[in-house]
Amino acid sequence: xxxxxxxxxxxxxxxxxxxxxxxxxxxxxxxxxxxxxxxxxxxxxxxxxxxxxxxxxxxxxxxxxxxxxxxxxxxxxxxxxxxxxxxxxxxxxxxxxxxxxxxxxxxxxxxxxxxxxxxxxxxxxxxxxxxxxxxxxxxxxxxxxxxxxxxxxxxxxxxxxxxxxxxxxxxxxxxxxxxxxxxxxxxxxxxxxxxxxxxxxxxxxxxxxxxxxxxxxxxxxxxxxxxxxxxxxxxxxxxxxxxxxxxxxxxxxxxxxxxxxxxxxxxxxx
Numbered sequence: 001x002x003x004x005x006x007x008x009x010x011x012x013x014x015x016x017x018x019x020x021x022x023x024x025x026x027x028x029x030x031x032x033x034x035x036x037x038x039x040x041x042x043x044x045x046x047x048x049x050x051x052x053x054x055x056x057x058x059x060x061x062x063x064x065x066x067x068x069x070x071x072x073x074x075x076x077x078x079x080x081x082x083x084x085x086x087x088x089x090x091x092x093x094x095x096x097x098x099x100x101x102x103x104x105x106x107x108x109x110x111x112x113x114x115x116x117x118x119x120x121x122x123x124x125x126x127x128x129x130x131x132x133x134x135x136x137x138x139x140x141x142x143x144x145x146x147x148x149x150x151x152x153x154x155x156x157x158x159x160x161x162x163x164x165x166x167x168x169x170x171x172x173x174x175x176x177x178x179x180x181x182x183x184x185x186x187x188x189x190x191x192x193x194x195x196x197x198x199x200x201x202x203x204x205x206x207x208x209x210x211x212x213x214x215x216x217x218x219x220x221x222x223x224x225x226x227x228x229x230x231x232x233x234x235x236x237x238x239x240x241x242x243x244x245x246x247x248x249x250x251x252x253x254x255x256x257x258x259x260x261x262x263x264x265x266x267x268x269x270x
Contacts, residue, residue, distance in 0.1 A: 005257025011250025028056035072198030079140020087148025092171035106142035114139040185262040196251035
């Protein structure tokens with residue numbers, strides 16, 4: 001294992017552990033307000049201090065990790081679950097009307113950033129975590145479709161694929177049995193990258209009020225709530241901001257380490 005993979009896995013595991021533990025335990029109820037204890041600095045009772053409503057920040061960070069991971073995980077699952085089959089179909093039918101439709105649809109989605117898609121969805125269905133998942137997931141579909149198509153096209157002219165075609169296997173079967181296993185490493189690495197981008201997207205959507213709604217904690221909304229109090233309570237912004245940085249850094253390091261570890265050429269170079 002590479003150093004990046006070990007460090008990234010450790011940071012990511014720390015965040016996932018905090019999210020899992022939050023299901024059964026947090027130091028305080030993350031929704032409980034204690035106005036007399038508001039804006040406390042980190043101390044023995046409230047390890048990361050309290051916010052302007054007296055809520056325990058450490059508890060909110062733990063539950064916020066759960067929110068961010070859930071949104072990003074489902075969104076990446078949507079993107080991969082729909083984008084990979086579309087990319088395989090486009091590669092198997094290169095130059096056909098199906099390939100053209102899929103790729104032009106991808107171009108159309110790429111024309112609208114996830115924030116714009118979220119605003120459109122919110123205008124129709126209202127703000128919330130489900131709509132944030134939909135917006136991020138829709139944006140992930142063309143990402144996985146393009147990567148899958150590009151990687152699959154490089155394999156379709158290989159000898160073992162030609163042998164499978166001579167043996168009478170159809171395009172769908174070849175894609176499932178031969179193409180997909182050979183590009184799985186690339187998709188796994190891209191999945192970790194999109195997962196980190198999903199964390200950022202969820203925080204950004206929550207920051208502008210389009211993500212998870214109160215009382216569900218969200219790192220992005222914690223940053224938004226803290227922006228008017230940075231001068232006298234900087235910990236309100238530094239703590240959720242650090243949580244986002246640690247999570248994204250860990251996932252990016254893990255993705256970089258997975259790329260090096262799973263790529264046989266890079267393994268041999270070491």
